[in-house]
Amino acid sequence: MRRVPCDPVATEDRGLDYELLRRHRRSLCIQVREDGSVRVLAPQGASEHEIQKLIAERRPWIDRKRAEQCNRPPGVFLLPANGASLPFLGNCLVLELTGGRGPVERVGHRLCVPGSDTKIALRLLKAWYRNQAREKALREHAPWSARIGRHPQGFVIREQKTRWGSCTAHGIISLNWRLMLGTPALFEYVLVHELCHLRHLHHGPRFWTEMARLLPDYADRRRALRSFIGTWFGATASAPLTDLYVDHRPT
Numbered sequence: 484m485r486r487v488p489c490d491p492v493a494t495e496d497r498g499l500d501y502e503l504l505r506r507h508r509r510s511l512c513i514q515v516r517e518d519g520s521v522r523v524l525a526p527q528g529a530s531e532h533e534i535q536k537l538i539a540e541r542r543p544w545i546d547r548k549r550a551e552q553c554n555r556p557p558g559v560f561l562l563p564a565n566g567a568s569l570p571f572l573g574n575c576l577v578l579e580l581t582g583g584r585g586p587v588e589r590v591g592h593r594l595c596v597p598g599s600d601t602k603i604a605l606r607l608l609k610a611w612y613r614n615q616a617r618e619k620a621l622r623e624h625a626p627w628s629a630r631i632g633r634h635p636q637g638f639v640i641r642e643q644k645t646r647w648g649s650c651t652a653h654g655i656i657s658l659n660w661r662l663m664l665g666t667p668a669l670f671e672y673v674l675v676h677e678l679c680h681l682r683h684l685h686h687g688p689r690f691w692t693e694m695a696r697l698l699p700d701y702a703d704r705r706r707a708l709r710s711f712i713g714t715w716f717g718a719t720a721s722a723p724l725t726d727l728y729v730d731h732r733p734t
């Protein structure tokens with residue numbers, strides 16, 4: 484941790500509420516979560532003074548991040564009410580908030596989500612969608628990878644703010660879990676699109692020729708994706724995500 488010679492700013496930090504978690508780790512880390520709450524991960528032996536110093540030092544960053552979170556449009560990040568319909572690959576699941584503990588369970592069209600408060604329930608619900616996305620990608624990529632002649636090194640399921648998917652030069656494919664809120668055709672389009680980048684790491688003519696070979700109706704799907712928002716609320720303030728992006732930078 485970088486030490487500051489004096490900390491006149493520290494007095495301003497008294498009003499900042501944060502959750503402190505002590506872990507077996509070497510460095511201090513500050514996280515601003517999507518609900519604006521602040522969490523500090525600290526080594527077991529870190530002193531209160533060290534923690535306060537870091538918070539003082541990072542306060543402008545913390546304030547900026549919290550402001551960003553507060554200004555985020557409502558929609559996908561809020562927990563839907565009990566009994567709400569959740570889009571899931573072209574179908575609807577009925578959300579059942581069961582409280583308490585245990586795993587998220589799907590029983591037919593019901594999705595039973597535990598959690599002693601809304602924050603926990605939302606986290607569990609999103610984690611369930613992410614797991615479904617990961618399993619789907621792992622289950623379905625093989626025939627496409629075989630046709631392309633390249634195999635991904637791994638899948639990462641994320642909540643990108645501006646992308647549906649990306650592919651690194653090292654063959655790691657990221658997919659946005661919100662694709663699970665759309666139809667199977669949209670998910671498949673993004674999956675195949677990113678797999679196609681394993682061979683063509685650009686959006687040049689050869690890339691689109693390959694896409695046309697693999698998915699003859701790719702243009703229709705691409706158009707549908709552009710107007711797809713990917714949220715579980717009908718009216719949302721968030722704009723559709725931009726077109727797909729390929730990351731050329733080495734990771």
Ligand SMILES: [Zn+2]
Nearest residue numbers: 676727728729
């Ligand atoms: Zn692309």
